[in-house]
Amino acid sequence: MAQKQKSMSLASFSLFLLVRSLNLGETIAAEILQTWCVAKPSSSDSLLRDNIDFACDHVQDECNPIKLGNSNPCYNPNTPIHHASFAMNAYYQKKERHQWNCNFENSGLISITNPSYAGCIYKGGATLMDLSSAGKWCVATPSANNEMLQESIDYACSHVDCSIIKFGGSCYDPSNLISHASVAMNLYYQANGKLDSSCDFKGTGLIVTSDPSYANCKFEFRK
Template sequence: MVFIIALQFYAAMAKFITLCTLAAFFLSLLHAHAASPGDSHTLSTADTAETWCVPNPSLTYKNLQEIETFACNYVDCSSIHSGGPCFNPLNAFIHAAFAMNAYYQEQHQCFGNSGLISITDPSYGNCHFAGREEKVSSSTALNTWCVAKPAATDNLLQLNIDFACSHVNCSVIEPGGECQLQDTMMNHASVDMNLFYQSSGRTDSSCYFNSTGMNVIKDPSSGSCVYNVAVPASLRAKKGKSKASATFIGLMVLCLIIGCVLLAGVVYLILKLRQTPTTAAAVETPMYRLQEPTAATLP
């Protein structure tokens, strides 16, 4: 009887551990899926990328005009003159961006902190920005930011601000905020777009903004205005996988502990039952019974 009880218990324990293993496995998969972000726009260290030089969104219109004048002394800027394919819309950022990029393609210099290296083509309509292949270093590959394209109109930039600020805290561009200056639509939109981009896992779609956003691999921060950069999605995905493994192992250990406790309890009960004496008192029958005297034997 005890053997049958033990056998049934071991069968139940095997089912219990199997169910625990399956539950731990599926929970770890769900955990990994929740922790893993979408595909990022970060580059591997072995990549070469086509690059362009564009103005930092924090530049003033005076800065833009000075840079445009300087660059056009060395490169052909006819495309941004009246009648050229990049003349319209009449935008200081577009004209400066074209001149800066033409200079960058020939001289391989992007104007220090005034210029940003973009890995998104800033071309629009019939206005073509030439690009050049560049090797991406390991440190550069881990950092990307999102800013507005030079050709983005104020109406579209305002829409970008409204959308981004409905998802992230944009107090940095408000009066007194670290990024309130320069007080231009291009600067404010770029700050907010980057906040949304970093908080959304730095995916390609999070810097699209109806084709008005572009990824840069040079920090746009200026003065007290800091463009924060998030942990790369690829690294966060690995972290999520490690958490999933830890979750699986933890649940398995818990199941084994519970199983061992139940096993110990059943073994204890079985031993206790085997050692318990019979409650009914045993009635001893004497081997010999004294014969009662009869009438015939009486004197």
């Protein structure tokens, strides 16, 4: 019942925005979408572990799926970025999906693609998004294995210039597959009209509305 009331209130707010935008002579492309929170691929392991500790302190039992145990479907892959993403998303959902609840010292990204895989389910929830101002980028999903990530790099870089992830390039560091794959996949996604299918990469891509850029590494963005 509460969920139904929440959906009705989001729909009413969406209608309010539409009417207000018409009255003001503005166009606001607001849409209700499912959103999730995932860790930025360039995040350090130490920051990711801090995020796990912080999120799990607040959501407690909701972090059980990433603990060691055969009955816990989200333990594997046993990587900081996957465990952090799951915990960060649990926190983001519990706090009702405000943008700032997925910040985590600028290490979180809001995804409009479901990061769930196999038996590991990331909870999602409805969020009102202003698509007229929101950007879109493509990054690798936290659960992708190294073989899948390398395959995505090879495919993307056979179609676009990936020199920025090569040694000496602005996105070479951190030199790991998930960071390099995310840069390459986004280059391909932007070059191919930002179609949803251009960020699929056999199910290893996520479309995010938060800018994944960091330090001197600027993720390409085309309007």
